[in-house]
Amino acid sequence: MTNPEVRIGVFVCDCGSNIAGTVDTEALRAYAEELPGVVAAIRNKYTCADPGQQEIQTAIREHNLNRVVVASCSPTTYEVIFRNCIAGAGLNPYLLEMANIREHCSWVTTGNGKAATEKAKRIVKVAAARARWLIPQEEEQISVTDAALVIGGGVAGIQAALDLADSGHQVYLVEQNPSIGGIMAQLDKVYPDIECSI
Amino acid sequence: MMDVGRHPKIKLLAYSEVEDISGYVGNFKVRIRKKARYVDETQCTSCGDCVEVCPVVIPDEYQVGLGSRRAIYLPFPQAVPSAYLVNAEECMGQNPIACGKCIEACEKGCIDFTMRDEILQIEVGAVVVATGMDLYDPTALDEYGYSSYDNVVTSLEFERLICSGGPLEGHLGRPGDLKFPRRIGFIQCVGSRTQDPERGNPYCSNFCCMNTIKTTQYLHDTYPDVESTVFYTDLRAFGKGFEELLMRSRASGVRYIRGLPGEIHADPESGDLHFMVENTTSNRLESHEFDLLVLAVGAVPSRSTETIRQMVSLSKSPSGFLREAHPKLRPVDTPTKGVFIAGSVESPKDVRECVTQASAAASRASILLNKDRFSVDAITAVVDADLCTKCGICAGVCPFSAIQWAKGEPAKVITAACTGCGTCAAECKFNAIQMRHFSDQAIYAQIDAMLEENPGESIVTFACNWCSYAGADTAGLGRMAYPPHANIIRTMCSGRVSPEFVWYAFRKGAPVVLVSGCHYVDCHYIDANRSTTRRIDGLWDGLEKAGVDPGRLMLEWCSAAEGSRWQHIMEQCEEKRVAVSEAEIKETRQLLNEKKTPGPRNPRSRDEHQPAEFRCLVCGESWDGVYQASQERICPVCRSNSVRWIRVKN
Numbered sequence: 141m142t143n144p145e146v147r148i149g150v151f152v153c154d155c156g157s158n159i160a161g162t163v164d165t166e167a168l169r170a171y172a173e174e175l176p177g178v179v180a181a182i183r184n185k186y187t188c189a190d191p192g193q194q195e196i197q198t199a200i201r202e203h204n205l206n207r208v209v210v211a212s213c214s215p216t217t218y219e220v221i222f223r224n225c226i227a228g229a230g231l232n233p234y235l236l237e238m239a240n241i242r243e244h245c246s247w248v249t250t251g252n253g254k255a256a257t258e259k260a261k262r263i264v265k266v267a268a269a270r271a272r273w274l275i276p277q278e279e280e281q282i283s284v285t286d287a288a289l290v291i292g293g294g295v296a297g298i299q300a301a302l303d304l305a306d307s308g309h310q311v312y313l314v315e316q317n318p319s320i321g322g323i324m325a326q327l328d329k330v331y332p333d334i335e336c337s338i
Numbered sequence: 339m340m341d342v343g344r345h346p347k348i349k350l351l352a353y354s355e356v357e358d359i360s361g362y363v364g365n366f367k368v369r370i371r372k373k374a375r376y377v378d379e380t381q382c383t384s385c386g387d388c389v390e391v392c393p394v395v396i397p398d399e400y401q402v403g404l405g406s407r408r409a410i411y412l413p414f415p416q417a418v419p420s421a422y423l424v425n426a427e428e429c430m431g432q433n434p435i436a437c438g439k440c441i442e443a444c445e446k447g448c449i450d451f452t453m454r455d456e457i458l459q460i461e462v463g464a465v466v467v468a469t470g471m472d473l474y475d476p477t478a479l480d481e482y483g484y485s486s487y488d489n490v491v492t493s494l495e496f497e498r499l500i501c502s503g504g505p506l507e508g509h510l511g512r513p514g515d516l517k518f519p520r521r522i523g524f525i526q527c528v529g530s531r532t533q534d535p536e537r538g539n540p541y542c543s544n545f546c547c548m549n550t551i552k553t554t555q556y557l558h559d560t561y562p563d564v565e566s567t568v569f570y571t572d573l574r575a576f577g578k579g580f581e582e583l584l585m586r587s588r589a590s591g592v593r594y595i596r597g598l599p600g601e602i603h604a605d606p607e608s609g610d611l612h613f614m615v616e617n618t619t620s621n622r623l624e625s626h627e628f629d630l631l632v633l634a635v636g637a638v639p640s641r642s643t644e645t646i647r648q649m650v651s652l653s654k655s656p657s658g659f660l661r662e663a664h665p666k667l668r669p670v671d672t673p674t675k676g677v678f679i680a681g682s683v684e685s686p687k688d689v690r691e692c693v694t695q696a697s698a699a700a701s702r703a704s705i706l707l708n709k710d711r712f713s714v715d716a717i718t719a720v721v722d723a724d725l726c727t728k729c730g731i732c733a734g735v736c737p738f739s740a741i742q743w744a745k746g747e748p749a750k751v752i753t754a755a756c757t758g759c760g761t762c763a764a765e766c767k768f769n770a771i772q773m774r775h776f777s778d779q780a781i782y783a784q785i786d787a788m789l790e791e792n793p794g795e796s797i798v799t800f801a802c803n804w805c806s807y808a809g810a811d812t813a814g815l816g817r818m819a820y821p822p823h824a825n826i827i828r829t830m831c832s833g834r835v836s837p838e839f840v841w842y843a844f845r846k847g848a849p850v851v852l853v854s855g856c857h858y859v860d861c862h863y864i865d866a867n868r869s870t871t872r873r874i875d876g877l878w879d880g881l882e883k884a885g886v887d888p889g890r891l892m893l894e895w896c897s898a899a900e901g902s903r904w905q906h907i908m909e910q911c912e913e914k915r916v917a918v919s920e921a922e923i924k925e926t927r928q929l930l931n932e933k934k935t936p937g938p939r940n941p942r943s944r945d946e947h948q949p950a951e952f953r954c955l956v957c958g959e960s961w962d963g964v965y966q967a968s969q970e971r972i973c974p975v976c977r978s979n980s981v982r983w984i985r986v987k988n
Contacts, residue, residue: 214811215828234716234775240826243814248905249822259822262788262796266825269787273780277716282754284364284712285463288703291356291646295689296681296696297468298342303700304466305347309707312460313342314370315352316642319417321339322470326400326494328501330689331552332579334559337689338339338416 146177146272149205150264151196153187153212155242162246164257168211171261175268179203188218196222197229206231207271211239211264232276239267286310294322343418351458352419359649362740362755363676364463364712374453376429377410379421381448384412386422388440388449394428398505402495404513405505410440410449415503424449464676464703467646467660468696471637471682474529474538482525482633487604488514489611489630492528493549496632500556510561512630514609519630520563523611524550525599526570530636541657543636545688547574550634551587558590567593567626569615577690595624602631637686650677651738651864659685661859670699673757673862674738675714678703717758717775717830723748725770732762732771735833737864759863760834764873776829778836785843788825793847794923797824797911800839802832802867805856805897812901813908820908823915824852831855833866837873837880840891844881845930849918850890852911857895858970867895868967875941878955878982884933886926889955890918892980895970910956910978941965945985955980962986 150172154160165183173181180203184192187210199205208226212218215238223233241260249256286309290301293315301313313320324330327337342348351372358369377388392408400407400414409428412420430437441449473494476484484490489512491499502508512519526546529538547570554566573594575584588594599613612627639658647654651674653661660683663671670678680699681692706712719741721732726748733743740755741762749771751762763771763778772778788796801807807828813820829835832855843851853874861867871893878888892914894907950965954973961974971981 214807214814216808216811240811243811244826245822247814247817248819250817250819252822255822262825266784266787266827269783270780273777273783274775275777277774279713279716280718280753281711281713282364284707284709285366285461286707287460287462288464288466288707289356289359289366289368289460289462290466290468292468292470292681292683293342293350293352294468294470294681294692296470296683296687296692296699297466298339299693299696300466300468300680300700300703301348302341302345303697304703304707305345307700307704307708309347309704311345311348312368312370312462313348313350314354314356315350316355317413318353318375318423319413319419320342320350320352321414321416321418323473323494324689324692325339325414325416326402326497327689328497328504329552329556331548332577332583334552334556 146207147203147205148175148178148207148209148268148271149196149199149203150175150178150181150209150211150268151187151192151199152181152183152264153192153210154183154185155212156185159212159242159246162250162253162256163241163260164253167257168241168260168264172209172211172264172268175265177207177272178268180205187212188221193221193225196225200226200229200231207235207237207274209237209239209264209267209271211241211260211267213242214238214240214244234277235271235274237267237271237274239264287312289314292322293317293320295324297322339416339418343420350419353423356646356649359465362752363714364706364754366462366465366676368460368462370458370460372456372458374426374455375421375423376426376449376451376453377422377424378448378450379419381446382421383446384420384422386412387443387445388422391439391443393437393439394430396428401498401505402492404495404498463707464678465650466678466680466696466699466703467643467650467652467672467683468680468699469643469646469683470640471659471686472640474543474635474638476528476633476635479528479537481601482528482599482631483602483604483611484633487602487609487611488512489519489604489609490602490633491630492633492635493546493553494635496553500553512609517629519628521565521628521630522557522567523626523628523631524554524566524568524634525631526550526568526634527598528633528635529638531571538636539638539657541686542574544686546634546636548577548580548583548688550632551575551580551584553632554592555583555587555590558587558592565591565593567595567628569595569598571596571598595619599626637682640683643683650674652677652679653861653864654859655685656859657685659683670695670702673864675754675757676706714754715758717773718753718756719751719758719760719762720772720774721749721751722770722772725768727768727770732766735761735765735869737761737866757863759831759866760829761831761863761866761869764834764836765869773834776834781827781829781839782842784827785839785846789843789846789848794849794915794918794920795823796848797850797852797915798843798848799824799826799852799911800832800835800854801826801828802855802862803828803830804862805860806832806854806895806904808898809896809900809904812898813904814901816901818901818905820905821912824908824911831861831863831866832870833863835870835873837877840877841930841935844886844890844926847923847927849923850892850911850914852892852894852907854894854896854907857897858968860897865968871971872941872967875983880935884935885929888982889980890914892955892978894979941967941983941985949986951984951986953982953984954978955982
């Protein structure tokens with residue numbers, strides 16, 4: 141199931157000692173280099189820092205990479221940053237795959253470097269396999285009607301309606317009762333300054 | 339409030355209800371019913387001549403029933419819009435022959451009983467849901483005597499009693515005999531912070547401590563003779579200026595006693611109230627007597643939110659308030675793009691917090707509305723019209739109604755409404771739906787890579803992006819070590835996991851397959867993970883039929899916060915894995931490669947509420963119950979969610 145045109149770059153991150161303290165990152169880099177479709181494997185102390193990102197961009201140009209695997213942390217942390225990074229080098233941001241060898245490996249396989257390194261290898265192998273099937277994606281553009289519906293005319297609905305209207309948007313404020321005001325209008329005084337509610 | 343009525347950019351639709359919302363981000367279509375007021379609000383001068391002649395007297399909801407109003411009325415003096423209305427259900431007859439006194443009294447002729455409800459159709463790009471909260475009804479708490487004694491009132495009723503616009507016009511008196519209440523007691527946490535569902539809700543209602551503190555200080559400033567005593571569980575004065583107000587109140591002589599009263603008794607002669615309370619600071623049993631007791635009632639989700647919630651596909655937190663897209667980073671967004679939440683609909687709040695959150699919601703909505711065009715994540719479903727058999731089943735499982743389908747037509751995805759959960763792709767038996775960025779091929783390639791060498795060492799783990807994958811991250815952040823044999827395939831939702839992926843993994847030699855996702859209440863795609871359970875039910879049946887131990891397929895729910903639960907799940911999976919021998923893996927591969935994969939026997943709608951047997955695949959516990967698709971199954975012994983549903987044959 142390989143795609144012959146695929147040229148993957150794998151970037152293994154030490155994350156200081158967060159990953160390299162447990163995983164043999166050099167062995168991982170060497171392993172990654174041999175995976176199908178991988179044409180470059182580079183190790184870095186902090187891939188997310190500027191020099192690390194620049195190295196990714198340089199490698200994309202030098203090796204004519206068309207897929208990037210970053211073996212570092214959870215995509216929830218830095219996926220956006222690495223997507224922007226590869227986009228800066230002319231790649232579609234959806235051609236990035238992250239291999240989470242920190243939260244899912246080095247941090248939870250403590251005290252057992254060999255097992256952690258083996259797990260990291262499998263994680264990178266799986267990520268590279270997925271990367272082969274990534275294709276460029278275009279985000280669809282849709283039109284927006286410049287008007288807002290605010291449901292509920294209590295203090296929150298009133299404030300939201302006023303802010304939106306003051307920003308220049310047409311607002312429809314719907315309140316089920318005959319008057320707006322909600323519970324706030326029934327209060328005599330409000331804290332902390334003990335002032336009138338209405 | 340007045341600004342709203344005057345603002346040229348705001349169309350105020352009071353006495354109106356949203357009947358339907360369709361469409362998607364940037365392009366919602368809304369149907370609104372504007373109820374007939376029977377008074378022309380553009381002509382009414384609020385003179386009040388009509389009210390004097392109206393013969394119908396009923397309790398005034400603005401005064402929480404402590405005052406009365408007529409069937410034709412102005413809700414309150416500062417009402418916006420400032421116009422009278424007739425409540426048609428209370429009016430003695432819209433036929434002027436039956437009554438019609440108000441029509442005669444109105445010189446301007448504003449009253450018109452031929453008025454009908456109006457239906458408006460509008461188009462908007464964003465929706466802000468601010469349907470608020472209701473207050474807890476303390477009737478159920480018999481011991482506080484709210485329904486038996488006149489001089490026990492709620493905090494909102496007390497607001498009306500002290501208000502110059504209230505029924506007593508600001509002359510403080512107690513409801514029973516209008517006597518001036520010199521000794522006033524406040525009871526906190528009424529309907530809040532209890533584990534007993536008969537007595538309220540488990541959450542803190544946020545505003546009640548400060549509201550009481552404010553009231554005691556106001557009483558001290560206005561009526562120096564009043565002695566206020568507050569009975570509390572904990573005093574929560576955490577906001578800006580709050581602690582200072584509490585200190586002022588204490589310095590003013592307000593007594594704060596930690597402990598909630600037992601049963602309250604009223605003296606039949608005087609109407610005074612007395613009770614015993616355990617003061618947990620001094621460890622003494624105390625007796626107290628008051629002229630008036632105020633119950634600081636908490637908040638409950640507003641009854642009117644539910645219909646709106648269903649219209650725009652929002653989810654609820656366990657408390658019943660609406661769920662935000664992310665508790666820290668997207669607190670006013672919702673899982674439905676283009677829909678925002680503001681105020682107490684999200685959780686109980688005071689005025690300042692409501693205002694802050696409403697400004698945040700307006701700002702978030704503004705970001706969207708300021709754009710002519712809006713880009714959506716490219717993780718959406720795509721239908722291959724050539725493979726589509728036009729069955730329409732995908733449209734039925736889509737939680738966001740993002741698939742359009744008409745009989746005889748191929749399904750069509752409304753990309754802007756699609757959130758990319760992938761449950762349609764997993765449901766389609768004809769491979770006619772592909773998810774962009776989470777394609778079948780990529781997932782099969784991941785399974786292959788995991789099982790290529792030493793498959794017996796690899797637990798094939800599907801984890802949803804939002805909860806279980808994040809739960810595994812949380813385990814990492816907490817350095818919660820666990821066995822290293824699980825390999826994760828991240829999908830946006832567990833609903834993306836097609837039964838074919840599971841069969842494929844077992845065919846390739848997986849010892850154990852784990853499908854994990856959000857708890858039912860946390861599902862980021864409303865209820866897409868109910869489809870996951872339904873498919874796993876089918877797979878368990880199918881595996882058994884094929885001669886494979888169904889226990890090798892595990893289903894677990896784990897929230898983003900449950901790092902230790904993820905660790906526990908990993909340990910359970912590892913126990914399963916080591917118990918599966920090489921011979922068993924070989925046999926499974928043979929069985930599944932030789933035979934045609936058995937078709938799933940999914941639960942159907944007729945199984946709903948039917949008696950069933952449940953069996954835990956982790957610890958072996960079994961029990962009888964009732965099948966309910968909406969109920970998360972959990973083993974009462976080992977807390978696993980790998981609980982099989984077995985139909986009881988009649």
